[in-house]
Amino acid sequence: xxxxEFEYFEPAYLDEAIDLLEKHGNNCTVIAGGTELVVALKxxxxxxxxxxxxxxxxxxxxxxxKGDSISIGPLCTLEEIIKSKLIEExxxxxxxxxxxxxxxxxxxxxxIGGNICLNTRCRFYNQSLFWRSSREACFKAGGGVCHxxxxxxxxxxxxxxxxxxxxxxxxxxIKLRGAKGTRVLPLESFYTGDGRFPNELLKGSREILTxxxxxxxxxxxxGSYHKFRLRGSIDFPLVGAAVRLKINEExxxxxxxxxxxxxxxxxxxAGEACAQLAGxxxxxDLISAVAETAVSEIRPFKTTLVSPRYHQxxxxxxxxxxxxxxxxxx
Ligand SMILES: Cc1cc2nc3c(=O)[nH]c(=O)nc-3n(C[C@H](O)[C@H](O)[C@H](O)COP(=O)(O)OP(=O)(O)OC[C@H]3O[C@@H](n4cnc5c(N)ncnc54)[C@H](O)[C@@H]3O)c2cc1C
Numbered sequence: 001x002x003x004x005e006f007e008y009f010e011p012a013y014l015d016e017a018i019d020l021l022e023k024h025g026n027n028c029t030v031i032a033g034g035t036e037l038v039v040a041l042k043x044x045x046x047x048x049x050x051x052x053x054x055x056x057x058x059x060x061x062x063x064x065x066k067g068d069s070i071s072i073g074p075l076c077t078l079e080e081i082i083k084s085k086l087i088e089e090x091x092x093x094x095x096x097x098x099x100x101x102x103x104x105x106x107x108x109x110x111x112i113g114g115n116i117c118l119n120t121r122c123r124f125y126n127q128s129l130f131w132r133s134s135r136e137a138c139f140k141a142g143g144g145v146c147h148x149x150x151x152x153x154x155x156x157x158x159x160x161x162x163x164x165x166x167x168x169x170x171x172x173x174i175k176l177r178g179a180k181g182t183r184v185l186p187l188e189s190f191y192t193g194d195g196r197f198p199n200e201l202l203k204g205s206r207e208i209l210t211x212x213x214x215x216x217x218x219x220x221x222x223g224s225y226h227k228f229r230l231r232g233s234i235d236f237p238l239v240g241a242a243v244r245l246k247i248n249e250e251x252x253x254x255x256x257x258x259x260x261x262x263x264x265x266x267x268x269x270a271g272e273a274c275a276q277l278a279g280x281x282x283x284x285d286l287i288s289a290v291a292e293t294a295v296s297e298i299r300p301f302k303t304t305l306v307s308p309r310y311h312q313x314x315x316x317x318x319x320x321x322x323x324x325x326x327x328x329x330x
Contacts, residue, residue: 001042001128010053014060014177014210017052021206022179024050030201030208032075033109035102036118044129045119045141060113060210063087072212074113078163079104081112090216091170093223093242097162100227103234113209116164116174116187120157120198120265121236122148122303139196148301155195158262158303164191165242165259165267166225172214176200178207187212191266198265219254221246224325226318230304237262238304239315241294241322245277251327253277258290258323263298263315270294270319282327291320 011017021028029048031037032055040046054060060075063084070090072081078098081087087095101107101115124147125132125140137143139155146152164187172187190199197203223244229235239262246255256277258270273294280286300311 003038003041004044004047006041006048007050008053009050010056012056014057014208017054017057017208018177018179020050020052021208025206026204028052030054032111032114033077035106035110036114040119043127045125054113054208066213067216069213069215072112072214074111074116074209074212076112078107078110078112078115082107091166091214091223093166093225093244094163094170094214097166097225097227097240097242100225100237100240101162106234112163112212115161116167116190116212117199117201117209118159118161119202120155120159120195122155122157122195123305124148125157148303155265156301156303157195157198157265158300159191159198159264159266160236160238160240160262162225162227162237162240162261165240165261166223167212167214168259168267168269169223169242169244169257170214171217171257172212174209175211175213176205176207177210178205182210183207184213188267188269193264193266195265219246220248222326222328224322226322226325228314228318230306238306238311239263239300239318241315241319243319243322243326245282245323245326247282247327251282253280253282253327258294258319260294260298260315260319263300263311268298270297272297273319282329284324284329287320287323287327287329290323291316294319 028050031051031053060073062073064071081098168188225242227237227240242259244257256274260268273290295312295316300308
């Protein structure tokens, strides 16, 4: 498949990139590693006239220890994240999630920023133009139907990036910069829950993700990330579960966050499951019950080749694994 024609810019400064984005408006897309975007261009899922590469902007590539937090530039590749001693020591679940993405070759160019900004996916949408043209356009493609849930009046494509659930469980905030200034928001509020325009940038905010900041609270915190995919490697998560627990010496859970990916148009926080854990002593029985509750909080559609029932079954398995690891049971 050939790429469409576009004009390519490589600004050396962030301000220059923001000016270009403002000037060319909705005809323009930012590119980082290109591992998602190039496929989308070839499949004509996006047709920008202008591409702005962030690769030459050095200020977006640092990993910095700020004492009570770690700051990560969005242009850091997943390989750099995996190799960072700081991340290995302070944010092991993030390192694991990065390691679970795609293949070594892909991770050497794919960035954390691109992973956060990943578009939602669906088996009826992520196809060639030729394949898609045999059916009525779905909501995601600007049409008026959802092929995976005919009675639904909105797009149900799934968000299936590996790093955001872990980042949300750590309480990460992101910085978005545009012509009107900079804003900081908790990562979870970046996602809209609307499969058609799943994040602030895809909604058309004309901003650039410039920093990810992850707090490092004091206390006995443990985190984990488990993923299930259909192929053994080089595959998106069918479901991924990030768990972060604060546990005291008697194994009582003081705080809990459980975030799932792959099961809806945005990362899903299993709030009821977290409430069930709060103040309780961790045990194998409690973990099974909590995994069951978390599954009742999700509603996956048939956006991949598996049935929603199987999807939920695997979510329960992955969730229990993640809880067991974070709780020190293996
Ligand atoms: C074969 C294959 C397997 C894959 N497997 C996985 C997997 O297992 N898990 C997974 O999570 N992903 C997977 N991916 C998706 C993708 O490779 C990764 O999510 C990757 O991290 C995307 O980063 P990138 O730098 O290549 O993004 P790009 O393709 O450059 O960009 C992706 C999107 O983010 C936007 N963007 C990027 N950076 C910024 C920024 N700083 N500011 C504003 N917008 C920005 C772009 O405009 C674009 O919309 C896979 C892709 C392929 C092709």
